Amino acid sequence: MASQVAKSLVKAARPNSTVKFNTACRALSVGAALQQKKSLPDRTGKNVVLVDGVRTPFLVSFTDYSKMMPHELARHSLLGLLQKTGIPKEVVDYIVYGTVIQEVKTSNIGREAALAAGFSDRTPAHTVTMACISSNQAITTGIGMIAAGAYDVIVAGGVEFMSDVPIRHSRKMRSLLLRLNRAKTPAQRLSLLASIRPDFFAPELPAVAEFSSGETMGHSADRLAAAFGASREEQDQYALRSHSLAHQAQQNGYFTDLIPVKVEGKDGVVDKDNGIRVSTPEQLAKLRPAFIKPHGSVTAANASFLTDGASACLVMSEAKAKELGLKPKAYLRDFTYVAQDPVDQLLLGPAYGIPKILDQAGLKLSDIDTWEIHEAFAGQILANLKALDSDWFAQTYLGRQSKVGSPDLDKWNKWGGSLSIGHPFAATGVRLAMHTAHRLVREDGQFGMISACAAGGQGVAMLLERHPDAKHD
Numbered sequence: 001m002a003s004q005v006a007k008s009l010v011k012a013a014r015p016n017s018t019v020k021f022n023t024a025c026r027a028l029s030v031g032a033a034l035q036q037k038k039s040l041p042d043r044t045g046k047n048v049v050l051v052d053g054v055r056t057p058f059l060v061s062f063t064d065y066s067k068m069m070p071h072e073l074a075r076h077s078l079l080g081l082l083q084k085t086g087i088p089k090e091v092v093d094y095i096v097y098g099t100v101i102q103e104v105k106t107s108n109i110g111r112e113a114a115l116a117a118g119f120s121d122r123t124p125a126h127t128v129t130m131a132c133i134s135s136n137q138a139i140t141t142g143i144g145m146i147a148a149g150a151y152d153v154i155v156a157g158g159v160e161f162m163s164d165v166p167i168r169h170s171r172k173m174r175s176l177l178l179r180l181n182r183a184k185t186p187a188q189r190l191s192l193l194a195s196i197r198p199d200f201f202a203p204e205l206p207a208v209a210e211f212s213s214g215e216t217m218g219h220s221a222d223r224l225a226a227a228f229g230a231s232r233e234e235q236d237q238y239a240l241r242s243h244s245l246a247h248q249a250q251q252n253g254y255f256t257d258l259i260p261v262k263v264e265g266k267d268g269v270v271d272k273d274n275g276i277r278v279s280t281p282e283q284l285a286k287l288r289p290a291f292i293k294p295h296g297s298v299t300a301a302n303a304s305f306l307t308d309g310a311s312a313c314l315v316m317s318e319a320k321a322k323e324l325g326l327k328p329k330a331y332l333r334d335f336t337y338v339a340q341d342p343v344d345q346l347l348l349g350p351a352y353g354i355p356k357i358l359d360q361a362g363l364k365l366s367d368i369d370t371w372e373i374h375e376a377f378a379g380q381i382l383a384n385l386k387a388l389d390s391d392w393f394a395q396t397y398l399g400r401q402s403k404v405g406s407p408d409l410d411k412w413n414k415w416g417g418s419l420s421i422g423h424p425f426a427a428t429g430v431r432l433a434m435h436t437a438h439r440l441v442r443e444d445g446q447f448g449m450i451s452a453c454a455a456g457g458q459g460v461a462m463l464l465e466r467h468p469d470a471k472h473d
């Protein structure tokens with residue numbers, strides 16, 4: 001079955017679907033001001049708005065944040081948000097926060113971060129997890145709470161901290177230690193200790209892997225790229241595009257969602273993402289495959305890297321924003337989640353989510369002014385683009401008569417993406433939302449599309465609409 005699907009995907013990728021990236025690094029100037037389209041209807045009865053959002057700089061794991069704890073990083077994002085928006089803590093009704101790899105001591109990290117940031121102990125907070133779309137889930141949970149009339153003001157965010165992840169004892173050792181804890185006599189303890197064997201000491205190292213298939217994300221991305229005929233050269237070109245655009249955006253000062261972080265024991269503050277690295281095609285071509293050796297095409301440079309970072313945003317009803325004198329950046333108009341085969345289509349969330357949300361909102365590809373699509377791997381992005389541009393894929397998997405087509409790449413991840421900026425799993429969703437909102441202002445656009453794939457074979461698509469009060473930071 002699996003190989004049948006893979007064969008089908010190869011077929012889907014063939015006809016006229018080679019994606020050209022040679023225009024990738026064109027000047028960022030936008031043409032004439034976009035014509036205003038009809039506004040999207042409010043689905044919630046509350047006109048939910050994204051007031052603003054922040055993120056800590058995204059750092060390559062094991063660099064400057066490595067001695068911190070994840071809730072401390074999350075705390076910075078909450079404090080940064082309060083400072084940027086100027087709202088008092090008491091105005092926040094509820095905090096929803098995402099994380100993927102949990103620090104066991106702070107499993108409800110939203111609550112721990114809120115307490116550490118000095119929020120009242122009367123402000124409830126919970127933690128959500130949905131792999132790489134966890135902070136999208138935090139935002140949409142907030143939208144649901146506002147729509148239900150339960151709360152007016154929500155903080156949504158996410159944190160990921162790959163510099164320190166739980167490493168477990170082996171199952172045998174865990175079982176022994178738990179039984180040791182319950183032993184009632186010295187003799188029972190001695191007998192348990194005597195049963196220890198060398199293999200008990202082998203630790204269970206964590207892997208960024210899919211539970212149902214046992215495959216790492218990188219391995220799966222490599223298979224997906226092969227199935228869709230995305231060549232190594234195309235992947236490297238896409239990665240270079242991502243790093244080049246992120247570098248330009250960084251130089252131009254567009255990352256106004258960044259808040260500085262003071263790290264104990266370090267001089268100065270961390271105020272920049274540190275994974276952006278513009279290389280050359282020749283250097284990229286030299287790298288060895290990182291996952292499927294020796295013939296795979298995913299390398300360290302065309303994969304997103306392990307990242308530490310946190311983000312937070314302020315979501316509320318438009319009426320509440322007006323009451324508080326805030327100028328929102330965007331309306332959170334629509335969203336959808338999708339789920340598909342976690343083995344052969346693990347990272348195809350956007351190929352499912354984008355057509356679905358366009359149909360749901362009655363929009364066409366050409367209505368979208370900014371695309372912010374999570375880049376897990378260059379090969380995964382190319383596979384999604386090829387799937388979107390395939391009639392066969394649309395008919396076989398989406399139940400549509402025809403493809404939605406190929407998005408305008410001049411509007412696609414123009415400030416780089418997760419490949420270059422970094423991907424702290426649960427913090428990325430808010431980064432996508434803020435880059436969308438900020439790009440809509442800078443590029444004079446109206447509708448922004450966000451989409452991301454996630455472990456578990458799931459995905460999200462969200463539509464933002466620029467708010468009339470939105471201004472440059």
Ligand SMILES: CC(=O)SCCNC(=O)CCNC(=O)[C@H](O)C(C)(C)COP(=O)(O)OP(=O)(O)OC[C@H]1O[C@@H](n2cnc3c(N)ncnc32)[C@H](O)[C@@H]1OP(=O)(O)O
Binds near residue numbers: 290304347423453
């Ligand atoms: C839904 C989802 O989002 S799924 C995605 C989830 N995320 C993941 O699965 C994370 C995937 N990434 C990873 O696991 C890791 O980053 C890996 C395995 C790909 C690479 O890890 P490492 O081997 O530790 O990477 P490292 O930084 O050492 O780079 C390896 C080499 O590539 C080189 N390199 C890395 N990036 C670049 C670049 N942009 N340009 C040129 N060279 C580069 C490094 O310099 C290094 O070279 P060296 O060996 O000569 O020193």
